[in-house]
């Protein structure tokens with residue numbers, strides 16, 4: 201029986217990557233104030249910073265790009281895109297945006313605001329920032345198991361329904377313009393949300409007449425996990441599962457830069473005509489006319505094609521298995537990896553990797569810096585740098601200190617992954633000597649993108 205799952209594509213175009221020395225990387229990292237967002241991409245060997253906008257497009261997507269219609273109004277690319285998104289999601293109003301956060305910005309501007317409360321299984325960084333910027337409070341309600349990185353669970357991305365019910369009762373349904381579910385749940389490890397949880401959330405919200413909005417950027421990965429793990433779904437196609445997921449919601453925000461396999465794009469989809477009209481008015485002011493929304497016509501064609509390709513189950517099998525393969529290699533060497541591995545990334549548990557560093561010495565930042573120094577691997581901290589705060593000298597840490605190694609779609613081969621695993625294992629062997637970090641500069645919002653750091657004495 202053949203066990204190897206191969207990449208379900210062959211490579212038509214290649215891009216060189218640059219090898220550097222440890223000494224060179226030391227200088228580069230220092231010049232970037234130890235913030236990997238400030239390192240130039242050409243100084244990175246394997247870039248696992250994000251799976252956002254980093255996919256390799258297919259020859260069919262490139263062909264679709266040539267067919268793009270760049271008319272300002274009524275472009276045929278829009279109608280193709282709209283048809284594909286409507287067929288997939290079933291939502292009535294489809295509003296293109298240049299990426300996911302633009303859809304969030306519009307949604308929170310028209311429905312958020314001061315005094316409002318937005319629950320979610322877990323808000324990712326831009327979602328939380330957009331909610332808070334509108335004046336609303338963003339509340340995370342993950343299930344307790346999600347915070348135990350060494351415990352297996354099929355659907356650790358679920359929302360905690362009891363806490364949701366409590367929150368609604370305490371806050372009052374008038375203050376909750378909508379509830380969100382992020383599929384997959386990025387902040388807790390790219391973990392899927394079960395169909396049962398989506399359905400039960402819908403039922404609970406129905407009793408309060410609160411709409412449900414999906415953050416759908418990794419919907420196909422979520423649907424494939426449901427097929428693999430949830431009773432009753434193994435015989436359904438991923439497309440059928442996706443239809444059912446969307447059928448429980450009143451709309452979605454979507455970053456097409458993930459599961460639509462493109463480098464730019466997104467959309468807001470809604471069933472409520474009044475809300476959609478408000479969204480469109482804002483769209484014209486900020487993004488563009490409703491038939492292109494901040495994108496070129498050709499981008500809409502690439503999204504339409506990408507949404508067809510992402511539902512291909514050979515692709516999803518390879519996608520999910522290749523992430524798991526990476527995680528398994530590390531687990532075999534005792535590296536503390538969040539289990540089970542999620543859909544788009546392997547997450548290292550930095551608090552268990554570097555137990556000598558307390559949260560306020562930013563163990564995730566320390567580990568991410570070290571992976572770059574050791575082998576030019578770029579990852580991202582998802583911990584107290586991204587989600588922690590220091591107000592008047594009082595430090596408030598994040599619930600988890602993680603380092604995420606996100607796998608761009610269709611970009612790296614198995615040997616790139618083998619190499620990255622070896623680098624991580626090397627760093628693991630010398631973990632006791634890794635220093636902590638302190639922040640020397642930070643902006644008021646989304647500080648992780650631009651903060652400056654320096655190593656501390658242990």
Ligand code: P70
Nearest residue numbers: 249250251252299300301324326386455457580
């Ligand atoms: C990521 C990026 C973006 C995102 C998301 C969810 C669940 C909305 C958005 C916004 C952000 C990132 C993080 C670290 C480094 C680089 C980028 N997630 N909802 O990689 O969508 O980016 O299109 O505006 O994960 O997870 P968009």
